[in-house]
Amino acid sequence: MAFLDQHPGIGYPAAAGLGLLIGSxxxxxxxxxxxRMEWQWKRDAREILGEPDIYEPPPPGVVVEPSHCPHCKHKLSWYENIPLFSWLLQRGRCRHCQAPISIQYPLVELLTAVLVLASVWQFGFGWQGFGAIVLTCFLIALSGIDLRTQLLPDQLTLPLMWLGLIGSMDNLYMPTKPALIGAAVGYLSLWTVWWLFKQITGKEGMGHGDFKLLAALGAWCGLKGILPIILLSSLVGAIVGSVWLYARGRDRATPIPFGPYLAIAGWLVFMWGDPMIAAYRQWAGLA
Ligand SMILES: [Zn+2]
Known part of the structure; x- marks a missing residue:
């Protein structure tokens, strides 16, 4: 690790390559x-309702099964599976059936590479940098899933919170106390908003996954990060949301996932929270 710190000419390209692989x-x-989650829910629901257990083949697992073209089912060989470059070389199409390949693939790969680079640039090639990469990866996966399905799986939010708390035991970014209080306050603050909104309007304006995500971000950013994350995510959400509604012309009840805004705000506060707060205080004349 010290070697990579002393040789950024090797460290940064290695980090970018690693980022592309993780992105894929x-x-x-x-x-x-x-x-996979939906398949399990259906099976559990049948069991609870006492319905006969129909055999449904499980969808492909996350780790083991190789990638294939969703259109022609052709299994991808190694040179069709190189992050970013395969997509660019094949001009976004399957080599066999010419079906277009979603731009999500190269975008997520590129985004991951850029954010991994930012993580090591900010925190170096040690445990802090490693932790920043872990947080970044969880946030990208959560944002992508929330955008596609309006879900923030417990399988990701809860481990992310535990990892933040475990890191704080060794004082990775802060001592345990602010991390633990940050996680609790993060959860309770959005839970309170949700509860009040429900009492007043009778509707649920937010998913429970959002509370858990903010709890996780509290564990990584500490108590002092919670308010900036809420303010920043609401600001970004209001701007992007209005542009989105204006562009799409949908009615206002369309659920827009809040998770990606929390993730973006949480990531920014984790990376540059202190200078951001200092700049804000100066701007507001509080310094
Ligand atoms: Zn194909």
Missing amino acids: FLNVVILRLPR
Whole structure:
């Protein structure tokens, strides 16, 4: 690790390559994890309702099964599976059936590579940088899944929170106390908003996954990060949401997932929270 710190000419390209590889794995998680969850829910529901157990073949697992073209089922060989470059070389089409390949693949790969680079640039090639990469990957997977399915799986939000808390035991970014209180306050703050909204309007304006995601971000950013994350995510959400509604012309009841905004705000506060808060205080004349 010290070697990579002293030789950024090797460290940064290695980080970018690693980011592309992780991004290609995150694509698989984003596509396959929700299908796997839905399959399990259906099976559990049949059991609870006492319905006969119909055999449904399980959807492909996240880790083991190889990638294939969703259109012609052709299994991808290694040179068709190189992150970013295969998509560019094949001009976004399957080599066999010419079916278009979603731009989600290269976008997630590129985004992951850029954010992994930012993580090591900010925190270096040590445990702090490694932790930042882990957080970044979870947030990309959660955002992608929320955008596609309006779900924030417990399988991702809860481990992310535990990892943040475990890291704080060794004082990775902060001591345990602010991390633990951050997680609790993160959960309770959005839960309170949800509860009040429900009492007043009788509707549920937010999913429970959002509370758990903010709890996880509290474990990584600490108590002092919670308010900036809420403000920043609401701001980004309001801007993107209005543009989206204006462009799509949908009615206002269309659910727009809040998870990606929380993830973006949480990531920014984790990376540059202190300078951001200092700049805000100066701007507001509080310094
Ligand atoms: Zn194909």
